[in-house]
Amino acid sequence: MAELKNRQASFEYFIDARYEAGMVLLGTEVKSLREGKASFNDSYCLIHKNEVWLKSFHIAEYSHGTVNNHEPLRDRKLLLQKREIKKIEAKLKEKGYTLIPLRIFFNEKGLAKIELGLAKGKKAHDKRESIRKKDVEREMKRYLK
Numbered sequence: 001m002a003e004l005k006n007r008q009a010s011f012e013y014f015i016d017a018r019y020e021a022g023m024v025l026l027g028t029e030v031k032s033l034r035e036g037k038a039s040f041n042d043s044y045c046l047i048h049k050n051e052v053w054l055k056s057f058h059i060a061e062y063s064h065g066t067v068n069n070h071e072p073l074r075d076r077k078l079l080l081q082k083r084e085i086k087k088i089e090a091k092l093k094e095k096g097y098t099l100i101p102l103r104i105f106f107n108e109k110g111l112a113k114i115e116l117g118l119a120k121g122k123k124a125h126d127k128r129e130s131i132r133k134k135d136v137e138r139e140m141k142r143y144l145k
Helices: 007-012 027-034 082-092 124-144
Strands: 013-023 044-048 051-055 076-079 097-106 112-121
Touching: 007 013, 007 097, 007 112, 007 124, 013 082, 013 097, 027 097, 044 082, 051 082, 082 097, 082 112
Parallel strands: none
Antiparallel strands: 013 076, 013 112, 044 051, 044 097, 051 076, 097 112
8 A cells, every 4th residue: 555745845844733634536546546646746725615625636547447537636625524624724814824735645444544734834944954954864874874
């Protein structure tokens, strides 16, 4: 089973809170996700009429799909509890907050889940600091070997 991570997220954003949500998917989308054929490029979440939607998340068409194959960039509904949606919506109204997908995985029941992060964008100097920390950790690992 594939777990897909949005590696760019921790570089671009400070993650304040994490939420786990279910996804409304078609059969061919699930099969593509199991093969690990998805991309987080420019994907984000928004709340519309008390529902959370995942926008511009690319799931490649299933290789053995027929005419019933899915559209790769369609909007996908995410399943969260109402109180979580209200809490997220309150934070999103604050300046600078956004809701981004962090990773997609399959739980022990075999259901596709997505981890969302309530994030605030980093400035250029914060990104430089992240690069510096990563370099120091890499040097420490190399030294300890």
